Amino acid sequence: AQTVTQSQPEMSVQEAETVTLSCTYDTSESDYYLFWYKQPPSRQMILVIRQEAYKQQNATENRFSVNFQKAAKSFSLKISDSQLGDAAMYFCAYLAGTASKLTFGTGTRLQVTL
Amino acid sequence: EAGVAQSPRYKIIEKRQSVAFWCNPISGHATLYWYQQILGQGPKLLIQFQNNGVVDDSQLPKDRFSAERLKGVDSTLKIQPAKLEDSAVYLCASSLDRGVLGQxxxxxxxxxxVV
Known part of the structure; x- marks a missing residue:
């Protein structure tokens, strides 16, 4: 069974600084996808970034980028130039290529301070 | 485009009572999911529909939970009778098709x- 582990229950970053959220996963599949979702207090899960396992190049979306280490089964999210609006719960998620249900980690609560 | 609509936003019930949640997915989305998110945890899939057929309900507690998707559009999730441990956020999600290519x-x- 696939598992997703987020070992940081809470993180804090100052506005305009950079923060990295960690995620590791376990799978025996070779074809899979990884995601970072943001969940603000409104509870709606919002896709931040995704990575296809077959791609060596790390995904980037504006201030958000990932460090995908396939051999280590590690998938960290880097947020640059942090903004107050980045404060939320962040969930790492896994999707096997043959499936369509997401497996989520336990989340990391990110606080952004002035 | 309109997003996934859910109602109600909040519900408080006593244990052993019944409750139903409603979801209207994005128009044209064939796949609909119900996730349960217990406080401090990530969402866990309860049931997945492809059109009006069930694809995966392996983690649905079938003795008390039921779900249906009428005509492959709206869906309802019901709990009867509710237990204290059912206190959670119930998330509905939809995608154009199964999984990745459609977000x-x-x-x-x-x-x-549940009190």
Missing amino acids: TFFGQGTRLT
Whole structure:
């Protein structure tokens, strides 16, 4: 069974600084996808970034980028130039290529301070 | 485009009572999911529909939970009778098709409190 582990229950970053959220996963599949979702207090899960396992190049979306280490089964999210609006719960998620249900980690609560 | 709509936003019931949640997915989305998110945990899939057929309900507690998707559009999730441990946020999500190529869109969820 696939598992997703987020070992940081809470993180804090100052506005305009950079923060990295960690995620590791376990799978025996070779074809899979990884995601970072943001969940603000409104509870709606919002896709931040995704990575296809077959791609060596790390995904980037504006201030958000990932460090995908396939051999280590590690998938960290880097947020640059942090903004107050980045404060939320962040969930790492896994999707096997043959499936369509997401497996989520336990989340990391990110606080952004002035 | 309109997002995934869910109602109600909040519900408080006593244990052993019944409750139902409603979801209207994005128009044209064939796949619909119900996730349960217990406080401090990530969402866990309860049931997945492809059109009006069930694809995966392996983690649905079938003795008390039921779900249906009428005509492959709206869906309802019911709990009868509710237990204290059912207190959670129930998220509905939809995608154009199974999984990745179509992004999965989430609703704002229903927060259920069982007292």
